[in-house]
Amino acid sequence: MTTREQFIGVIGKALGRADTPANPAPFHWRHSVHTNVMSGWSRDDLARAFIEYSKAIGVRVFESTGDTLNATIRKAVEECVSGPVIVANDALLKELDTATALEAGRAVRVWNSGGSVESNVRFAEKAAVGIAVAEKALAESATVLLFSHNGCGRSVTLLPESVIYVVPESRICPRLTQGMAYLRRNKETLPSSVNFVSGPSATSDIELVPVVGVHGPSHVTHIVVHDI
Amino acid sequence: MKVSFFITCLADNVLPNVGIKSVQLLEKLGCSVFFNPKQTCCGQPLVNSGYLEKAKKSMCTLMDALLEDDCEYIVAPSGSCVLQVKEFPRFFQGDAVWESRAKLLADKTCEITDFVVNILKVTDVGAVLNGRGAYHPSCHMSRMLGVKEPPYQLLKNVKGLKLVSFKGQDKCCGFGGTFSVNMADLSGAMVKEKVRNIAAAGVDYLIGADGACLMNIQGRIRRENLNIRVLHVVEALMAG
Amino acid sequence: MGIKTSSLGLKHRIKKNLSDSFMRASIANAQDRINRKRADCYAELGHFEKWRDLAMDIRSHVLDYLDYYLEQFTDSAQKAGAAVHFAKDDREAVELAKTIFLQKKAKKAVKTKSMVTEEIGLNEALEEIGIEILETDLGEYLLQLDGKDKPSHIVIPALHKDRRRIREVLAQKAGYKGDVTPEAMTRFVRGILRDAFLSADVAVSGCNFAVAETGTIALMTNEGNGRFITGIPKTLITFMGMERVVPTFEELDILFSMLARSSVGVRTSVYMSLITGPRGKADLDGPEELHIIIIDNGRSNVLAGSFKDVLRCIRCGTCMLECPAYRHVGGHGYGVLYPGPLGAALVTELAGYEEHKDVTEICSLCGACNDVCPVKIPLVESILEHRRIIAEDKRLAGWMKDAVYSQYGRVIGNSAYYASASRLARLANHAPRIGPLKEWTKARELPKIPAERFRDWFAGRKRKEAGS
Numbered sequence: 001m002t003t004r005e006q007f008i009g010v011i012g013k014a015l016g017r018a019d020t021p022a023n024p025a026p027f028h029w030r031h032s033v034h035t036n037v038m039s040g041w042s043r044d045d046l047a048r049a050f051i052e053y054s055k056a057i058g059v060r061v062f063e064s065t066g067d068t069l070n071a072t073i074r075k076a077v078e079e080c081v082s083g084p085v086i087v088a089n090d091a092l093l094k095e096l097d098t099a100t101a102l103e104a105g106r107a108v109r110v111w112n113s114g115g116s117v118e119s120n121v122r123f124a125e126k127a128a129v130g131i132a133v134a135e136k137a138l139a140e141s142a143t144v145l146l147f148s149h150n151g152c153g154r155s156v157t158l159l160p161e162s163v164i165y166v167v168p169e170s171r172i173c174p175r176l177t178q179g180m181a182y183l184r185r186n187k188e189t190l191p192s193s194v195n196f197v198s199g200p201s202a203t204s205d206i207e208l209v210p211v212v213g214v215h216g217p218s219h220v221t222h223i224v225v226h227d228i
Numbered sequence: 229m230k231v232s233f234f235i236t237c238l239a240d241n242v243l244p245n246v247g248i249k250s251v252q253l254l255e256k257l258g259c260s261v262f263f264n265p266k267q268t269c270c271g272q273p274l275v276n277s278g279y280l281e282k283a284k285k286s287m288c289t290l291m292d293a294l295l296e297d298d299c300e301y302i303v304a305p306s307g308s309c310v311l312q313v314k315e316f317p318r319f320f321q322g323d324a325v326w327e328s329r330a331k332l333l334a335d336k337t338c339e340i341t342d343f344v345v346n347i348l349k350v351t352d353v354g355a356v357l358n359g360r361g362a363y364h365p366s367c368h369m370s371r372m373l374g375v376k377e378p379p380y381q382l383l384k385n386v387k388g389l390k391l392v393s394f395k396g397q398d399k400c401c402g403f404g405g406t407f408s409v410n411m412a413d414l415s416g417a418m419v420k421e422k423v424r425n426i427a428a429a430g431v432d433y434l435i436g437a438d439g440a441c442l443m444n445i446q447g448r449i450r451r452e453n454l455n456i457r458v459l460h461v462v463e464a465l466m467a468g
Numbered sequence: 469m470g471i472k473t474s475s476l477g478l479k480h481r482i483k484k485n486l487s488d489s490f491m492r493a494s495i496a497n498a499q500d501r502i503n504r505k506r507a508d509c510y511a512e513l514g515h516f517e518k519w520r521d522l523a524m525d526i527r528s529h530v531l532d533y534l535d536y537y538l539e540q541f542t543d544s545a546q547k548a549g550a551a552v553h554f555a556k557d558d559r560e561a562v563e564l565a566k567t568i569f570l571q572k573k574a575k576k577a578v579k580t581k582s583m584v585t586e587e588i589g590l591n592e593a594l595e596e597i598g599i600e601i602l603e604t605d606l607g608e609y610l611l612q613l614d615g616k617d618k619p620s621h622i623v624i625p626a627l628h629k630d631r632r633r634i635r636e637v638l639a640q641k642a643g644y645k646g647d648v649t650p651e652a653m654t655r656f657v658r659g660i661l662r663d664a665f666l667s668a669d670v671a672v673s674g675c676n677f678a679v680a681e682t683g684t685i686a687l688m689t690n691e692g693n694g695r696f697i698t699g700i701p702k703t704l705i706t707f708m709g710m711e712r713v714v715p716t717f718e719e720l721d722i723l724f725s726m727l728a729r730s731s732v733g734v735r736t737s738v739y740m741s742l743i744t745g746p747r748g749k750a751d752l753d754g755p756e757e758l759h760i761i762i763i764d765n766g767r768s769n770v771l772a773g774s775f776k777d778v779l780r781c782i783r784c785g786t787c788m789l790e791c792p793a794y795r796h797v798g799g800h801g802y803g804v805l806y807p808g809p810l811g812a813a814l815v816t817e818l819a820g821y822e823e824h825k826d827v828t829e830i831c832s833l834c835g836a837c838n839d840v841c842p843v844k845i846p847l848v849e850s851i852l853e854h855r856r857i858i859a860e861d862k863r864l865a866g867w868m869k870d871a872v873y874s875q876y877g878r879v880i881g882n883s884a885y886y887a888s889a890s891r892l893a894r895l896a897n898h899a900p901r902i903g904p905l906k907e908w909t910k911a912r913e914l915p916k917i918p919a920e921r922f923r924d925w926f927a928g929r930k931r932k933e934a935g936s
Contacts, residue, residue, distance in 0.1 A: 001564070004542060007554035007764065011710070012535045014772035024533035027715055030525060031518040034722060053735075117752045125666070141736035150750035154699035158692070176725055176736070180717040183742070187682050187717075192548070192748050193698060194684075196740040201692035204732070205607035205624065206650035207631055208498055214606055214654050215661060216692030216739070237880070240922045241890050242915050247922035263926045268886040271877075276833060276852065278859030279873045285881030293883065367834035372848075400792040404832025409907040411829060414482050416911025417492075417796040418832070447912030 038139060038174035046139040046172045047224055053142040057199040058212065060221040066228050070101040073131065073164065076221045077102060080162035083128025088152035089113060090133045092166065092228070098131070111156050124155035130217070132157050133166045136182055137222075140175035141198050144222070145182070148193035157197070162219040165197075168228035229348075231259045232297050234290075234304035234313075234337065237269040238439045246439055249462040250305045250340055256466075257348050266293035270312040276405045280319060287316055291329050294337075301347065302337045305462055307369020308438050310339045314373065339369060341378035341437055341461055351381045356468025358388035359432030363461075364422070364445065366438035367400050379437050379461050386464060394429035396421065403444040415444075423448040426456065437461045470558070470589045471819040473618045474803035478826040485801040491620070491628040495798050498627055499789050505733025506786065506840075513729070523726045524844040526719045527780035530711070531771065537680040537713040538762065544683030548745030550758040558588035561763050565590060565672075565705060568759055569599055572703050574669035578661075580689065580697050581605035582674020583622055583783055584709045584763055586805055587818075590672070601672065602664050604693040606657060610634055613641045620799030622806065623731045623785040628798055661693070671701040671755065675708035676782075677723055678760075681716045684744040685760065688727060688737040698743045704755035706743075708762050711771075711779045723782055726842040730784035766818040775850055778813050780843040787837035787847055793830050802827055809837035813850035821857070821864055828854040887923075894919060 012020055038046065054061050060079065064072035077085060084107040087099050094110075102108045109123050124130065132152050134144035144165045148154045157163050173179065179196060201216030212218050231254055239246040251261050267290055271283030290313075294302050304310050314337065316330035323330075344350050363379060370376045383391055402408065402418025409415075422445060426434050434449070434456050436442045446458040459467075474481055485491065510516045530537055542552045555561035569577070577594065579585070579601055591612075594601050603612045607626035611617040614637045619625030626634070631648050638644035638653060642660060646652040673694065677686040685706050687694040698704055714720045728737045747754030770779055788794045788808025799807035804815045804827055812831050816824045828851050837847045862870045879885045896917050901909050908914060 001560060002554045002556040002764075004552075004554055007556065007710075007762070008535050008538055010556070010764065010768045011538065011771065014768045015532070015535060016772075017535075020535040020539055021533065024529075024536050027526065027529045027719060029522065031515070031522055033515040033518045033522070034725070037513070112752055120752050138736075143736055148699070148751075148754065149748055150752060153751065153753045154695070155753050158695050158699055176721045177718075180721040184681075184717040190682065190684075190742075190744050192743065192745050192751065193754055194742040194744070195695060196736070196742075198736045198738050200738070201690070202738050203606045203654060203691045205605070205610070205626055205691075206629075206634055206653060207494070208501060208624070208627075209650040211650050211654045214658055214691040214693075215604070215665075215696055235922050237886075237890070241893055242917060244918055244920060244922040244925055248925055251926070263923070265887070265923050265927070266883040268883060269880040271880065274873055274877055274880075276855070277873060278852070278855030278857070278865070279877065280856050281860070282873055282877035283880075285877060289881055289883055289886075367832075367836070371835045371839060400832050400834035400836065402792070402832060404834070407829070407832045409904040411482065411793075411832075412907035412910050413479070413486055414793055414796055414801075414830070415832070417486055418792055419911060421796075443915050444912065447908070447914065450913040451911065 034177045037177070041174065043169060046174060047169045047226065049139040050137055050142055050167070050172050051224055053140070054222045057142055059142060059199050060219070062221065062223045064223050064225050066225060069166070069223070069225055070096050070098055072223055073098055073166070074102060076164050076223060077106070077129055080129045080219060084109065084123065084126055085129045085131065086111060086124045086127040086156050086160065088132040088156050090151060092133050093131070111153050112150055120153065121155050124153065124159045127160040128162060130156045130160040130163045131166070132163070134171060136179055137167045137172045138175050138179050139172055142222070143179070143196050143198040145179050146195045146197055147191045148195065149191040154193055158216055160217060162221070163217040164221040164223060166223050166225060168225045170228060229259045229301065230262065230299040232262045232264060232294055232299040232302045234267060234294055234302050234309070235263065236304055236306045236309040236439065238443070239305055242443060243439045243460065246305050246460040246462060249460070249466040253353065253462050253466055254303065257344065257350055257353065262297040262299055264293040264296055270309045272309065272312045273405050275312070284319065287319065288326060291316070291326070291333050295329065295333055300336070301343060302333065303340050303343045304337065305340045305460060306438050307339045307366055307373045307375055308440060310337055311368045311373040313337045339373065339375050339437070341382055342375045345378040345381050352385035353382065353465050355386040355465045356388050357386050357433070357464055360390045360392055360430065361433035361435050361464070362392055362394050362426055362429050362431045364401060364434060364436040364441060365398055366436060366441045369437055370398065382465055383435065383461065387468070389464070392429050392431060395425045401441045401444050403440050408444060419444050419448045423452065427454055431456060433457050433459050433464070435459045435461055435464050471587060471805050471815060472803065472823065473805055474800065476803065478829065481801055481803050482797055485797040488628070490630050491798050492796060494627055494630065496795055498624060499795055502733050502789050506729060509729045509733045509735065519722070519726060520842055520844050522722045523842050524780060526714060526722055527843045530713050530715065531776060531779055534711065534713065534771065537715060538710060540680040541678055541683055541713050544681060545745070545760055546683070548683045550683060550745050550760050553759060553761045555761055555763045557765050561588045561707065561761055561765070562590060562593040564761050566593065566597060568703070568705055569594065569597070569670060572669060574703065575599060576668045577601040577670040577672055578604050578664050578668040578697060578701065579672040580674060580687065580693050581608045581625065582707055583805065584674055584707050585672065587765060588763065590707070604661050604664070604697065606654060606691060609657060609661065610637065613637050618800065621785055621788060622783055628800065665696045665700050668701045670703045670705060671697040673697045673704065673706045675706050675712050676727065677720055678708055678713050679717055679720055680713050682744055684742050686720060687741045687743070688724065688739070690738045692739050694741045695739050698741050699754055702755060703757045705759045705761065708760060710762050710764050710767050727782050727784050730786040730842040770817045773817070774853060775813065775817050777845050778817065778850055780845055781810055781814070782843060784842060786840050786842065790836040790840050792834060792836065793832060797830065802830060809847040809851065813845070813847050813854070816854055825858050825864055828858065890921060893917060
C-alpha cells in the first residue's frame, strides 16, 4: 500500500519539487464580491430577508419575542403532525423550560437528559417533531447553522418528520461568507458534525419534479425571535 | 481607407456572393478594397482536427498574401476565420520569423460587421429588406471572438426588416467544421433542432455572419423544403 | 464501474442514444430549465465574472500547493481523530475499503452519490466479497435497482428515466404498489432507505471538498442522505479525490456558493454537512470511526502535464448542461463516467488515449461550456489540445487520416495548388455522394457550387476597369 510519504512525494514531483514547501504563499483575494453581499444591512433588514426567503423555500415562519417564545413554539408544534417531541438540550430552551411548557398532550424528551444512549436515538426515531436552536442563520439563503454535539444530537434534527429551528434575530448574518468566518473563528472547538440546513429535505431526481422529504424532515419551521 | 479583403476559402468557393456584397459594401462606405489572389485558407479545418503542424504552411501563405498590400485593415466576412487568424500569434509563439508577422496580421484583421460599426462608425448603411428575419449568432464570432452587438446594430437599421428572436438562438447549429461529417448523426440532430426553432419563429429570412453555419442551416432548410431565405449579413445590408 | 461505461463503438453509441426520444426530451428539458434557473440565480447575485475569478484562483492556488495542503489536511484530520489512508490507484482504494469492511465484520453499507467511488468501481468490488451496498441518493438508488443502470449526468444521474419506467422498476424489484407520481414513489423509497440507514454497519461517502486547516470533510446534498450517512452508522468511510482540498472555511464559502448555483441554479443546497473527525467523546450519536481514503488514480499525472487546469473542476455538471452535443446524446453517448465537455477534457488523461480518444470527437467547439464553467476551465482549448496530441501520433489517429490531412495541408499551403484545386472543386456538384459527402447529406443538402468563384469575379472586374 502507498504510504503518506510516497503519495505526497508523487504530488511534489508532479509539481516539480523534492520537498513540500514549509509555507505556501497565502491565497490572494483579488475581489471582495462575497463580502459585499448585503453589506451594511441593518439587523431588521437581515431578519426580513431571512423570513422572506424562508417562505420562498417552503419553510413555515413564526415571529416571536423571548417572552412569548414558549407559546410560539407550542403553536408551531401544534401545526406539525401529532406525536412525540424531541428537544435539544440547549441553554436557551433550558432557561425557558420549553420542554415542560410543551408537555401537555405530547410525549416530550430533552436530548441527553437521562436514559441510555440507545434510548435517546430511539426516541428521536419515533419523534414527530425535533426542536433545536440555530447557532447562526444566513439571510441570503434562509439557512440555519447547526452544531451537533452531546447537547443536540444529529438525530434531533434529522429523524423527525418536522423540525423547528429557533432563530435568535441577533444571530442572523448576511450569507455563507459570515457563516464560514464564524466556523473559522471557532475552529478549535468545532463539534464533529456541523450542518448548514436550508429548508426541507428535497429532491428532483424523478423527471426534475421537486419533492420534499426524501430522507430528512419534510416540514421545517423557523421561529425568528426578534429581541434575542 | 485601404482595406485588404480576406475572402475565406468557403466564401470564395461556395458563397461568392458573400464576397461580392462585402466588397460592394466596403466600397459604398468609402473604402478602397484590395484582394490578394495568393490567399488560401486559414487552416482551421486542420487545426480543429488536431493537425496544427500541417496547417502552418497555409497560415504562412495567408499571412504573406494578406500583408502584401500593406493595408490599414484586413476585413473578412467570417467571425470564425477571423478568430483563427487572431490565434496565429499563439501558434507561432517563439518563431523568429513568423511570430511578429502573426501579431501584425492579428492586430489588423477585423470581422466585417465589427469593422463597419466600430472602425467606420456606421450603423445605418441604407439597406431595405421587407419581411421578418431571425439572426443566428455563430459561436466562434459571438462567444469566442466577442463580436456580439455589431450585426444587430446594423440589422436594426435595415428598413422593412423586423428582427425576431427564436428559441435556442445562441446555441450551436451543429456545424463544427469536420465535426459535421465525423459526427454526422449528432451534427444532424443539432441542425434539425436549430431549423425547427427557426421555422417556429415564422420568419422569411435567416441571417448570419458566418458562411459555414449558413451553409449548414441552409442545407437543412432545403432538405425540409422550407420557404426561408438564408442570407449572409452583408447580403441583407446590400439589399434594396 | 470504472471510467468506461459502454462497450459500444462511438458511432453506435451516438446512434443508439439519438434514437432514445424520451432521454433526449428529458435532457433538453433539464438543460432549458436548469440553465435558465442558473442564469437567473447568478444575475441576482451579480458579478458572475468576479465570482468565477475567485473560484478559479482558489482552485489554482490549491493545485499549486497541493502537496502542502494535503499534508496539512492529513495532520488536521488525524488530530480530529480520523484515520487517513492513501491510495495511488483504484485497486489500492478498493483494497483499503475491503480491509475496513472485513475488520468491522460489516455486511451492510449505505452510500451517498460519489463520482470517485464510481471511478474506482467500489460497489462491484464490495459486492464480490458479499457486502450489500445500497445507494441512497434517490436517482442513484433507482439506477442501482434497475440492474445497474448507469448515471447519465454527474448531478442528476437518472435524468434519462421517465416516471413510468421508474414505477415499473420499483414495482418489480421493491414491491411498490402505489401510483406513478414522483411524490408517492419518493415517499415509498424514503421508507426503504430509512430502514437501511438505521441498520447499516458502514456508511460510504464521497467528498465535495476537504478543509486543510481543520481536517473537515464537506458534503453537499439536497436530499439529506449526506446527513444520514455522516450521522447514523457507526463507521464512516469517505473517499476523496486528492484535488478536493481548500485551505480554510473561507475559501469553501466561495466554492459552495458556486457549486449550488452552477449545478442546479439555487442559492444553496439544502444540506451542507461538515464533518471533522468521528463523534465527540460525550456525543450520543454519529460515527465512532471515520476513515478518509485519499485517491490519486491518475490525478498526479494530470497535475504534472498540460491539462492541470482541468483538475480545478468542482463536478457541478454545468458544462454538460450547456453543451449542445450532450443535449442530443446524453451522458450515455460518451460511454464514459464523466460525460460532456468535462469528460472530453478529462477522461483521456485519467484513462489513456488508447481506449478513449474518440470522446474528444463529441464536441463542435462551440465554446458554450467555457463561458459558464464556474472555475473557468479552458475546456474547448483542452479538447483541441487532446486532438492535437492524438493527431500527432499517427498510430492513434490512423495513417489514412494523417495522409488525407497532409495532402489537404499541402494544397492550402501553396497558392497555385490551391487555385487549381478550387477550380476543380467546381465539379463537386456532380460528385457521387460517398465518404464525407454521404455523411453531410444524411441530414442536409449540399450547397450548389457556383461556376464562378469570388476570385474570378474580382479578377474580371479588375480587367473591365483596366479595359475601360
